[in-house]
Amino acid sequence: MRGPHQLEFRETAQSPRPRPAGPPGFEHAPPDPDRVLRPGHEGNRWRPEAFAAGDPAARERLAARVVEGGLAVHDTLREQLVELLETREPARELEPAELGERLAAHLEGAPLAHHGTWFLYPWSRRVVHVLPEDEFRELRASRNRNKISSEEQERLRALRLGVIGLSVGSASAVALAMEQVGGELYLADHDRLSLSNLNRLRAGVHEIGLPKAVLTARAIAELDPYLRVRPFLDGITDGNMDAFLRPGGRPLDLLVEECDDLYVKVRVREAARALRIPVLMETSDRGLLDVERFDLEPGRPVLHGLVGAIDAERLRGLDTSEKVPIVLRILGERSISPRLAASLVEVKATLKTWPQLASAVSLGAAVVTDAARRIALGQLTSSGRFYVDLDELVRDGAGAALPGLQDPPPAQVEAACAAAPAPVAPMVVRSRAALDAQRVRELVWLATLAPSGGNCQPWRFSWDGKRLRLVHDAARSRSFLDHRDLASWLAFGAAVENVALAAAAMGLDAAVELRPDPGDPAAVCDLRFAATGGAAPASVVALAAAIPERVTNRKLAPRAPLARHAHDLLLRVAAEVPGAALHLVEDPERLAALGEVLGRGDRLRFLSRTMHREMMGELRWSAEEARATRDGLDVATLELSGADQAGLRVMSSWAAMELVGRLGGGRALEKPAARAMAAASAAGLVSVPEHTREAYFAGGRAMQRVWLQATVLGLAFQPMTPLTYLFARLASGGGEGLTPAEATTLRELRGRLDRLFPDARGRGEPMLFRLAVAPPASARALRRGVEEVLEVDPSAETRAGPLRAAPFTSATHRRAG
Ligand SMILES: Cc1cc2nc3c(=O)[nH]c(=O)nc-3n(C[C@H](O)[C@H](O)[C@H](O)COP(=O)(O)O)c2cc1C
Structure with missing residues (x-):
């Protein structure tokens, strides 16, 4: 129902007009949809136009605009004023007559229509009548009291805040505005809204293509037209950074940084530190909040020192693969949620980029707004990293104790069982004399x-x-x-x-x-x-x-063909061990097919809980770790790029891998084998007659001769064995310990490997490896x-x-x- 104070409300949507009557026999031509349904140019306007209701000239101008533009008029001023008066006397229920008196007294005889301000929102073609600024603020903050006292609200309103990066930061900016934390907001983002942003950014489908800074500024203007907002549509650049951080020559009170450009991240912090502006960052994963109190700690390293000594300049123009390790260093490879870790493994394989949820972004906005408020009010003074991790806080078993209710029984834990070793039969060769x-x-x-x-x-x-x-x-x-x-x-x-x-x-x-x-x-x-x-x-x-000199050399270099004499020598040294044979594949197509098959095996290994645990147990993440045990795989020997090493850290989390498996992902896990084979001169398979220890012992002797011969020839040698050892389990252990799905996959791969090495069919396969022409290995295993x-x-x-x-x-x- 419209009240009497709602003066006008015109629908702006085109209502069907009566068709003009045409001459008899002529139908009115319907509009051509192709001509009508074309995009209009909306522009980037974000600032509402203000018209003082008490100024007759302003009201005239506004009325003309309404008539010309067919604007919708919204006038609820009476309700707003009544609510204001009621909140001023919360202990009383005002009678209608009393209310009328209060209203008249408040307006001092002036008509309601002359009170407050009219705002024209050009992008939504609306004019809205609101209370004057002081009353508007008072009423809008009335439900904040006493969580925020009036005096605190005043201090908060005096703040000048910056938000950089509005995919995530838009929600923060709007929450800050809603809570009236900040009276001036500076918003920077160079990007435009896309449909896929709508999973976490509150906007409408009609806003696709609009600069995120504009749509955020509009959202704020719609909830508070008096707030001072300044969008920076180019995002943060070297040219505007100072104007952004120091508008009018005075530094911002607080910066919320949510952008994904590493250069800007570091550079803007360096500048904020110089200006002693505190910085907040929320990462929408596990509710991660970073607080950097450059106002209190002007010597504090940016990003808690997690990026090391890298200065901003070196971060310019990095590609995704170069950025990933640094981003992971900032987030903590092992601290990210399993879901994010599992997703990072899939980026550029089955996902275009990493996911972010509306729930996490909304939570982030809440966490940022809360922290900003408490920092401004002196209730939070430390820098550091904080997690508002909902998986941890709201999970089964973590609920607050409630009287009269019992805890659920603990979940069953699966027991791991180890296979008993097979009995060993004696076998004599020959004996001789002694040595010092x-x-x-x-x-x-x-x-x-x-x-x-x-x-x-x-x-x-x-x-x-x-x-x-x-x-x-x-x-x-x-x-x-x-x-x-x-x-x-x-x-x-x-x-x-x-x-x-x-x-x-x-x-x-x-x-x-x-x-x-x-x-x-x-x-x-x-x-x-x-x-x-x-x-x-x-x-x-x-x-x-x-x-x-022999070493596992995992270096990749462009493929070079295997020389004929090398081929012959390798086959000969292997054949010198009775029972053993070497099979070589050199054809690029067959090598690529082998790369695929081995990749499937690697994926299977990563996605098996037992094998994943064992593989990670083998890794030594630093030279110190490697020196401490003098065994295992020093990651330095794996010849990984920074990005791949960071990826490996992510993949070291079983929770992440388990998820990847559950979601049917993990194609990326197949890539290293494919890349290795694409860089191989040849693949070699040492085969022996059976799957027995003695046969594998002979296979080891043959393999070692081949490997040493390859070393003499200057060839890189890298075993690639998980799959063949899984086959051994299938052949001599009946697939024990494998899930039915794993066994099915392995049987399929078994057939494919047989086609690549037909001469080894049915034999034991103690060593599958690749040979390459490559630079020397970067590191040696201790x-x-x-x-x-x-x-x-x-x-x-x-x-x-x-x-x-x-x-x-x-x-x-x-x-x-
Ligand atoms: C049975 C066996 C399987 C192996 N499997 C792999 C493999 O799949 N991938 C790999 O890169 N290295 C593999 N290696 C190489 C070992 O990791 C390597 O020999 C060990 O770390 C010692 O390093 P070194 O060969 O440089 O002395 C394998 C070695 C053996 C003996």
Whole structure:
């Protein structure tokens, strides 16, 4: 119902007009939709025009505009005034007669229509009659009392605030305006509203394409036409930064920074720090709020020092991949929510950019407004990082205790079960004589330079003066991929091959007895040494000399074809181990197909809880960590770009990966294998007749020869094994521990790999790797010291062995690590 004070209200939407009557026989032509439905030019106006209601000339001008423009007129001044008068006397219910008297007294005889201000909103074609500024403010803040006292509200209204970045900051700016925290608002954003912004930015579909600064300024003008707002439609630039931070020569009281340009983020903080302006940033993930009190701490490093010593200039024009690690450093790779982490993995794969929710943005606006108010009122003085994490605060089991209600039973925790090791059968090769302890230390050192899965170094050695025993240190190798210890036995084979080659170079023959002690299933083999009586062939000496040089080289470089003689040499050294064979793929198309298959395996590994945990357990995130354990994978050896390293940190969260899996994502996890294969000269597969430890031991010897030969040839060698070890689990363990979905995927991939390596079909696959021409590896994996892994019988220490061995030619090489 319209009251008598609602003078006019005209619909601005076109109401259907009666059709003019045409001559009989002629139909009126309907409008051509293609001509009518064209976009008009709306412009960027954001400031309402004010007309003083008490000024007759202003009212005349306004009336003319209403008639000309067909504007809608909204006049609820009487209601506004009545509400004001009622709030001034909250303890009383005013009778209608009393109210009439109060109104007349308030207006001092002037008509209602002459009171206050008319505002014309050109973008919505409305004129609105509101109370004069002081009354408007009083009434609009009346429901803030006593959460905010009148005196506090006055102080808050005197504030001048800046908001940069309005995708997220728009909600903050509007909340600040609503709460009357700030009497002047400076808004900066160069971007325009898109449809996808509407998931978190309160705007209408008719506003798509409008500058975000304009639509925010309009929203504020609509809720408070008296507020002073200044939008900066170019966003923040070097040219306008000072004008933004210091309007009229006086610094802002507070800055809310929500932009995604790293340069601006840092630069604007540097400037704010110089001007002693406190800065707030809300990140719409886990309710993360950063408070930087540059007003109180003018020496404080920007962004809490999280970006390190990077100055703003270096952040100019970074591309997304360069920005990601820095952004993650600011947010804390391990502190972001699993959902965001899972999403970051998908950016540029299945997502265009990272997601932000209206709930989080609205919460952010609340958190920012609350913090701004309390900072202004001296109730919050510290800088720092705060989380208003709804997942943490509002979750099952976290509810406040309510009398009379019982807690729900605790959730069931799944127990993990480990497979029992298979029994070990003895197998004898042959035995010989003894060697001195010092030479043995050298041989063991060379043995430990062998590769092992995740650099777990699953070995121990003992020397009793006659035989060198290699023992499986099972606690170091227990892993899902080391099914039935096959990967460990491959590593043992490689270590023994090192010893055998080095011994040969020293003029010794090393005899290997596998599983020498039926009473000790951990004993892998005994080695006994005898003089050969002749010099080792040059090819053996060359392989031995390469032992300390051999490294896993994961560097990527443009593909170069494998030279014919390299191809032949590699096949030959592998074939020297009975039972083992090397298969090479060099055709780029087949390599690409292999990259795809291996990528699927990598994805499967990342998305399996057990394998993910084990993989992350292998990683050493810093040189200090790597030095502390001298095992595992130092991330520096992974040859990752800054962005990929940051991505790996994100992926180190199981919660994130679990979500990726649940949402059917993770394609990005397949990419590194594809990239690696695109940069490969060849892929090699060492195959053995069966999936037994002995066969994998032989495979390890063959692999080591191939790897050393590749080192001699200057080729980069990188194992790529998760998939083949999962196949081993499928082949010899019946897929135990795999989910049905994983087993199905693996069976499909099994077929694809068979087509790529048809000669290896049905055989054990101890080592799948890629060869490449690439620069030297950036870093080396460390090894535990010989003293940690070798136990020497004290009686063997003093006894000089009957064998005299020539020094190992490579002993002067730099020790690995
Ligand atoms: C059984 C086995 C599996 C391996 N799998 C991979 C692999 O999938 N990806 C990779 O980059 N390195 C792999 N490696 C290489 C090891 O991580 C590497 O040998 C170890 O970290 C020691 O480093 P080094 O080879 O440079 O001495 C594997 C090594 C072995 C023995």
